[in-house]
Amino acid sequence: MKITNIETFFYHPGGGKNLLFVKVDTDEGIYGWGEAYVTNTKEKVVSEYLNAISPLVIGREAYHIRHFGQTLLDDFAIRRNSVDLLCAWSAIELALWDIVGKKAGLPLHRILGGAVREKIRLYANGWWFGAKSIDDTVKRALNVVAQGYDAIKWDPFPGPWRTFISRADETAAVENVKAVREAVGPNVELLIDGHRRLAPNHAIRVIERLEEYDIGWYEEPCPPENIDLTVEVKRSTHTPIVLGEALYTKEGFVPVFEKRAADIINPDICAVGGLLSMLEIAALAAPHGVAVTPHNYNSPIVGLAVTVHLSAVIPNFNIAEVFVNLIEPTQSIATQGITIANGWADVPDAPGLGIDLDINELKKRPYSPLPGKGLRDYREEFPRKVATVAPNVFNPA
Numbered sequence: 418m419k420i421t422n423i424e425t426f427f428y429h430p431g432g433g434k435n436l437l438f439v440k441v442d443t444d445e446g447i448y449g450w451g452e453a454y455v456t457n458t459k460e461k462v463v464s465e466y467l468n469a470i471s472p473l474v475i476g477r478e479a480y481h482i483r484h485f486g487q488t489l490l491d492d493f494a495i496r497r498n499s500v501d502l503l504c505a506w507s508a509i510e511l512a513l514w515d516i517v518g519k520k521a522g523l524p525l526h527r528i529l530g531g532a533v534r535e536k537i538r539l540y541a542n543g544w545w546f547g548a549k550s551i552d553d554t555v556k557r558a559l560n561v562v563a564q565g566y567d568a569i570k571w572d573p574f575p576g577p578w579r580t581f582i583s584r585a586d587e588t589a590a591v592e593n594v595k596a597v598r599e600a601v602g603p604n605v606e607l608l609i610d611g612h613r614r615l616a617p618n619h620a621i622r623v624i625e626r627l628e629e630y631d632i633g634w635y636e637e638p639c640p641p642e643n644i645d646l647t648v649e650v651k652r653s654t655h656t657p658i659v660l661g662e663a664l665y666t667k668e669g670f671v672p673v674f675e676k677r678a679a680d681i682i683n684p685d686i687c688a689v690g691g692l693l694s695m696l697e698i699a700a701l702a703a704p705h706g707v708a709v710t711p712h713n714y715n716s717p718i719v720g721l722a723v724t725v726h727l728s729a730v731i732p733n734f735n736i737a738e739v740f741v742n743l744i745e746p747t748q749s750i751a752t753q754g755i756t757i758a759n760g761w762a763d764v765p766d767a768p769g770l771g772i773d774l775d776i777n778e779l780k781k782r783p784y785s786p787l788p789g790k791g792l793r794d795y796r797e798e799f800p801r802k803v804a805t806v807a808p809n810v811f812n813p814a
Contacts, residue, residue, distance in 0.1 A: 418444065418445050418447065418479045418516070418520060419443060420441060420475050421444050422442040423439060423467070425440075426440065426776070426780070428783075430747060432547075432742070433740075433787070434456060434457040435460045436716050436743075437460055437463060438450060438453075439509060441479070441513060441515075448515075449515030450511075450773070451507070451510065451511035451691075452508055452715050453504040453508035454687035458787075459501070460784065462501050466501055466505035470505055470509065474509060479513055480513075480517065482517075485506075485509075485513075486510060486690055486693065489506055498666060503666075503688060503689060503690045503694075504688050507691040507694075509691075510692060511687070511691050514691070514723075515769040519769040524726070524767060525726040526726045526729045532729035532730060532764050536763060537729065537734075537761065538568070538737070538760065539568075539760050540569060540570055540606070541561045541566040541741045542714070542738055542740050543741050551592060554597060555597055558571075558597045561741060564741070566741075566760040568633065569607065570610055570636070571610065572609075573589075573591075574586060574590045574611070574612075575589045575590070578613075578614040582614075590623060591623065594609060594627055594630050595630055598631070606632075607630065607632045607633055608634050609627065609632050609636060611639070613662075614639075616639070616646070617639060617646050617650055620635075624638070624653065625653070627656070628654065633657070634657040634659045635650070636662075636683065637660055638658070644678045647678045648678045657681055658679050658681070659710065660673055660681075662684070662685065662712045664684060670684075671701070677705075680707065683709075683711065686727055687720050687723070691723075695711070699727075699733060708735040709733050710737065711734075711737050713740070716747050717741075717754070717755065718755065718774065719770065719772060721762065722765065722770040722772045723770060724738075725755060725762050725763075725764055725765070726764070726770065739757065739762070751775070752774065753771065753772050
């Protein structure tokens with residue numbers, strides 16, 4: 418069964434980012450769907466990688482998944498890996514697994530040895546996007562909890578993502594979490610995302626203040642380039658530490674396990690090279706007592722489907738991510754999708770990934786630029802930050 422065509426589709430969900438899907442066709446008429454992890458304003462970078470990779474894969478056997486991944490690294494990338502390359506390869510790799518499952522007439526999880534759980538617990542993200550205040554965040558949190566989610570994640574820190582922040586910004590984050598905890602009660606897990614921004618002294622001060630609100634985890638508190646920074650934070654707290662969204666290879670996770678830097682890892686199956694890479698990373702984590710909570714800033718169709726199949730088969734799975742703000746905008750493109758109810762996803766029984774997309778609907782909302790964060794000027798920002806901490810420095814009375 419040979420690959421005959423690879424086609425990419427952008428889909429504009431109305432906000433956040435353009436989603437990037439891939440359809441792989443074969444000479445037997447069986448096709449598969451994949452999805453690449455992308456970020457706003459960089460979607461076309463991944464698309465260009467797909468354009469470069471596709472001619473190398475077309476004409477080859479669809480079953481040679483492991484071989485493709487290795488030769489792309491060795492011969493195409495000449496052993497210079499990058500996240501954008503891996504995001505592109507993830508989309509093709511996952512589509513090939515969809516094809517394998519359809520050819521076998523089996524859902525992917527059965528090909529992988531069978532599910533060890535019937536449903537997949539989900540935590541909600543994306544619900545807080547655009548919140549203008551703490552009160553607004555609280556209202557949105559109550560709304561998503563009313564939908565049945567008992568675990569919600571968000572970033573409570575104000576302002577741009579900076580390594581060194583003011584005490585006022587630390588306090589704003591703590592007050593944000595406090596307000597949400599008081600509103601949703603004690604039975605909802607509050608998962609706090611640091612987005613890799615803080616120096617250890619800030620991260621430790623914040624986590625010490627957040628412990629009284631019984632948060633479920635503290636995700637990526639420090640820049641990931643130096644794992645020792647996160648180790649310092651982890652040693653200061655009993656709150657579980659999550660790390661791994663910005664790591665893309667199994668080699669990158671080795672020091673995380675060796676240094677006991679995290680209790681939980683959160684790689685993204687649409688960013689690390691696909692299913693085989695995720696299985697290897699999860700297997701590496703297991704003997705170190707580290708759980709896997711797959712990151713999934715992808716569609717609640719393809720990205721969520723492959724995440725669900727993975728989550729169904731790995732023994733050290735904990736909880737998976739879904740961006741609830743993408744559910745309604747993508748309903749029209751799914752002719753077959755994942756069933757989500759009360760914060761849980763069903764494990765599909767249909768062959769392959771168990772999903773399908775409507776190409777005509779996809780084409781109705783093609784790529785369209787979305788506002789990016791832009792580049793802020795440190796020269797303007799620095800006096801503001803210093804003035805917040807010590808106004809007399811720039812304003813002598």
